[in-house]
Amino acid sequence: xxxEPVIGLEIHVQLKTRTKMFCRCPAGFxxxxxxxxxxxxxxxxxxxxxxNRRAIEWTVLLGLxxxxxxxxxxxxxxxxxFYPDLPKGYQISQYDMPxxxxxxxxxxxxxxxxxxxxxxxxxxxxxxxxxxxxxxSGRIGGADISxxxxxxxxxxxxxxxxxxxxxxxxxxKRFLQLLRQTVVELGISDAEMEKGTLRVDxxxxxxxxxxxxxxxxxxxxxxxxxxxxxxxxxxxxxxxIGVWESGGEVRQETYDFDAAHGKLTxxxxxxxxxxxxxxxxxxxxxxxxxRELVERLRSELPELPATRIRRIExxxxxxxATVLVTGGLDRLWEGTVTAGADPVASANVIANAVVGAxxxxxxVEPAELARLVEARERIPRAAFxxxxxxxGDSGFTADSxxxxxxxxNIAELEPIVDAIxxxxxxxxxxxxxxxxxxxxxxxxEVMKETQxxxxxxxxxxxxxxxxxx
Ligand code: ADP
Ligand code: MG
Ligand code: ZN
Numbered sequence: 001x002x003x004e005p006v007i008g009l010e011i012h013v014q015l016k017t018r019t020k021m022f023c024r025c026p027a028g029f030x031x032x033x034x035x036x037x038x039x040x041x042x043x044x045x046x047x048x049x050x051x052n053r054r055a056i057e058w059t060v061l062l063g064l065x066x067x068x069x070x071x072x073x074x075x076x077x078x079x080x081x082f083y084p085d086l087p088k089g090y091q092i093s094q095y096d097m098p099x100x101x102x103x104x105x106x107x108x109x110x111x112x113x114x115x116x117x118x119x120x121x122x123x124x125x126x127x128x129x130x131x132x133x134x135x136x137s138g139r140i141g142g143a144d145i146s147x148x149x150x151x152x153x154x155x156x157x158x159x160x161x162x163x164x165x166x167x168x169x170x171x172x173k174r175f176l177q178l179l180r181q182t183v184v185e186l187g188i189s190d191a192e193m194e195k196g197t198l199r200v201d202x203x204x205x206x207x208x209x210x211x212x213x214x215x216x217x218x219x220x221x222x223x224x225x226x227x228x229x230x231x232x233x234x235x236x237x238x239x240x241i242g243v244w245e246s247g248g249e250v251r252q253e254t255y256d257f258d259a260a261h262g263k264l265t266x267x268x269x270x271x272x273x274x275x276x277x278x279x280x281x282x283x284x285x286x287x288x289x290x291r292e293l294v295e296r297l298r299s300e301l302p303e304l305p306a307t308r309i310r311r312i313e314x315x316x317x318x319x320x321a322t323v324l325v326t327g328g329l330d331r332l333w334e335g336t337v338t339a340g341a342d343p344v345a346s347a348n349v350i351a352n353a354v355v356g357a358x359x360x361x362x363x364v365e366p367a368e369l370a371r372l373v374e375a376r377e378r379i380p381r382a383a384f385x386x387x388x389x390x391x392g393d394s395g396f397t398a399d400s401x402x403x404x405x406x407x408x409n410i411a412e413l414e415p416i417v418d419a420i421x422x423x424x425x426x427x428x429x430x431x432x433x434x435x436x437x438x439x440x441x442x443x444x445e446v447m448k449e450t451q452x453x454x455x456x457x458x459x460x461x462x463x464x465x466x467x468x469x
Contacts, residue, residue, distance in 0.1 A: 002209040003244075005237045006217070007166035007202060011179065013062075013158045013189045014126060014197040015055050020154040021125040022049030022092065027156070029195060033149040041154035043088030048283050055156035056099070058188040059123045060289055061297045062158060063100025065182055065304055066118045070294050074099040074122075074287040079276045084148050085127040093159075095278045098122030099287065105182070107175050108309045110318055116175055117163030128153035129196075139256075158189075164203065164214060169233035173226045176200060177326040181305045184328065193224050200229055204236045206244065215250065220264065222256045232257035235264055315343045323351050328361065335366025341373040349373050353388045363392035371398030379410060382461035410462070413446070413454055417462055420445045431467050439463060 020027045023040035039047035060070055077095035103118035129152045134144030160179070166172050180198060183191045191198040205217040220236055223229045235257065240250050255264040305325045312330060313321040315337075324330040329350050336346040349372070354364070369391055375398065376384050387401050420442060421428055431438040439460060446459045 003206045003237075003241045004209045004211075005166075005168055005233070006164045006205045006207060006214065007169075007172050007233060008164035008217075009160075009162045009166065009172060009176070010201045010203070011160040011162075011176070012126075012199040013160065013183050013191055015058055015156040015158060016189050016197075017052055017054050017058070017156055019052060021052050021055055021123070021156040022154055023047075025151075025154065027154075029197075031151055033147075034151060036151040037153070041087075042150060043086075049092065049281075051284060051287070052156060055123060056287055056289070057293070057297060058156075058186070059099045059121065059158050060294060061186055061301070062160075062183065062188060063103060063121050064294070064298050065186055065301055066100065066103035066105055066121060066160070068100035068103030068118060068121060070100060070289060071097065072288060073097060074289075076123075076281040076284045076287070077278045078281050079124075079278055081274075081276060083127070084146070085130050085153065087128070087150070087153065091125060091127060092281050092284070093124030094122035097286075099289075105175065105179060106306050107171070107178060108306060108313065108318060108322065109171075113306075114165075114171065116165045119161045119163050121158055121160045124157050124159060126152050126155040126157040164205070164217075169230040169237070172202060172233055173230040174322070174326075176226055176229065177322075178305055178309075181326045181328060185302060185305060193226070196224075199224075202229060202233050202236075204233055204240070205250070206237055206240045216252050218250065218252065219254045220257050221254060221267075223259070225259075228257060228259040231259065231262065232264070235262060239264065316347050320344070320347045320351070323347075327351065327355065329355070332361055332364055332366060332369070336370045336373060339367040339370035341370035345376070346370070346373050349376065349388070353385065354391070357385070357389040359389065359392040361392075363394070365391075365396070368396055368398045371402070375402055380458055380461040380465065382457050383410070386457075410458065413450070413459065413462060416446055416449050417442075417459070417466060420449065421463075421466060428467065439467075442467075 017027055019025060020041055023038050025036045025038050025041055040049055063070055074094055075097040076092050078090040079093045079095065080090040082089055098120045100121035101119070103121070105116050105118060106113040107116055128148050128150045131147045131149065132138060132140050132143035133147065135142030140146060162175075166175060180191045183189050189197055193199070200223060202220045202223070203217045204220065205215045207213050207215050218236060218240070220232045223232045236255065243250050254267045256267065257264055308330055309318070309321045309325045312324070312334070316324070324333050324347055333346055333350055336350070337343050349369070354361070354369070372384070372387050372391060379402070387398070390396050390401065424445070427438050427441060442463045443456060443459050446454055446463070447456065
């Protein structure tokens, strides 16, 4: 019997509004601990929340990008629980009447679009950040003390809940990359997993292939990269198959994935007892976005990443197109191709060399990059890499780079290098036999011949490629 994974994701996206959800404290990263707080976000008695209009509009915008319906009324509720990161003793969150429902994201695949249902997207406030000090895991167990930074408390957070439509760990990863890029392009969040502005919980079950039942699921938390999520899901799928095949039964539990050891640890059951006693927040009126607002936001939607993948896929194939679009690289690619460079070569140079060199994508002039892409077969690898590293510098032009000393002499250098190799067959043979230290000898000979004018790095590169060829 074969098994089919069934996966649903709950994704939290921290919105990058200037201020918090219900007060005017600045939202965002980096300020000194507990410097961005006020009576509202510290939950002091008598303080009243006021909604952040922009956060509500951005939630609707995201919902529209995910093909959701926007109900005429959304309601904030109180989700009650007791923990130091929540000074009010409750979190304000949309519950049974969220801002966005019934959407889907189309995930391009080789077999056509996979429709991943979006059950809902709702707006809530983030909890404060708890830091556990001492112990070894950074978790509360074994820690000496725990500290709370209330700066994050009250930051607007959108939770997106998918239907259990995802069928593999790899599909979960690709879905998340596409969703992340969508959010980033809408300009509503930086959605960086390392910074915690994008957080993902994965719900996982398995079933016999071909069946449509939904078996008991578990939830995996605390995975802070796309690869960890994929590995965590894979590990849990394997574990569950093992449980069923050995005649056991999967229990509904929550796991932490320890990426360093590839291990899943169940949380204590008491940590998940969730009776939140939701009730409507009495200090806030329902949110009633006007139809005009919804239609204006819809008209402002940019062309979405999934659509662009489909558009450029014909030139590049699905995998390359996906890498470019989900990496935010396709606009540069398009410019480079428009400037005359080969589509596939441009895609490879951008996804590998340009990204590898850490170049700021927005600073690259596509026409200059196009010239480098065209020149790359003619110039030594070292000169090409050097040029790519500089392609984002202000004032960089490929023509002046290619004309300068690093490269200009290659045409002249090549015959000199050939002559020196020809004159020293013994050393060439020794080098090829493993005496790579002889490279210095050859470089020295070329430098002598050129009276020290050649660029040593370029010379070495040229020698290396000739000697290995
Ligand atoms: P809850 O209300 O307990 O949070 P939901 O029904 O809202 O549960 O589901 C939460 C998440 O779990 C969703 O992403 C959903 O797709 C996923 N999910 C629900 N049932 C299953 C299942 N049997 N297998 C895998 N994922 C599931
Ligand atoms: Mg849930
Ligand atoms: Zn505040």
